[in-house]
Amino acid sequence: MKYIFSVLILLSVISAAVCGRGAELTASVLDDPVRAVELTIYLCGGMCFWGGLMRVAESSGLTGKISGLLSHILGGLFGGLDKNGRAFHAICMNVTANLLGLGNAATPLGIEAMKAIAEEEETKDEASPSMIIFTVLNTASLTLIPSTAMSIRAKYHSASPSEIIPAVWATSAAALAASLIAAAALGAAFSGKSQTHSRKDDDK
């Protein structure tokens, strides 16, 4: 990642030299940092508003309530974990935080969940099935309100910034399903020889 910035800049200078776009490149160097500041200020408003609202949801107990409801759905995915244990509780809280777009809270909760899984399942240097499923739940980005995409759409005068929401839900759900199926299939393929004890195949 650390080289990407340098590569992008050098590539633009070379490409501008080849295409004869020195004036455009100079204009970009002068204008784009200002555009970045404008964009950040623009995003800042929405981020602070949602951050504030979600903090209200957290301290009013709404987040905990949703987490409790989610635990019924998530239980099937984590057959190996104690449903009253610290690990499963942290998992539900993390998924809730992601769902509500609480980015600041989701990562620490996710790390806590990973540590609790490691403790409960006594993992050593290899990822357990619960860890893989939990991580995949996070990389699939389940979000109720895709606020960043919507803010930028609004900034560029979209006729309906929020019209993408149902499509985002459907797409995330499909991506998550694909990841979970892949995790189950690859897991079965890799551990075919070692583990023979009864493993729940979930409800797919």
Next chain:
Amino acid sequence: MNLSDWIIPAVTAIIILWGLKSKTDIFGEFAAGAADNLKTCAELLPVLIALITAVGMLRASGAIELLTSLLEDAFARTGFPAQCLPLALIRPFSGSGALAVFEDIIAQWGPDSRPGKIASVMLGSTETTFYTIAVYFGAVRIKRTRHTLPAALIGDLTGFIISVLTVNLMLT
């Protein structure tokens, strides 16, 4: 009336009503949460200045145009807009990088254009996969992540493909 116009008002109202019901200090908590995210924004600013300028320079130099026109023919048959390919490439690696590329697509083609809509759905429905895996497994010092990365990347790829389908089906 569009149903998606009411998702945000409904979520907002539910949170406020629940806060009133449980006698939460709504305004105080709101201000504290907003202040938290203000800090996040301040940390985001230097990174975005670097990346948005770099992507803007690449656009101004003609390189993005060149790449897009080269890929256009190859992608024309699949229905995947070549304009969204840079976003798909950077999305798993860098959140702020993806934001910079997304902003470039929206500025260039408009939020309600086909590539603009597909990019919006792609950004909203995927995550910074490599970063997430590194942070989570790093925290428990696990080196052998087994099939986590392939499974997560299959999800990302599915997300990119499905975003084209959902935009075609739901947003035209």
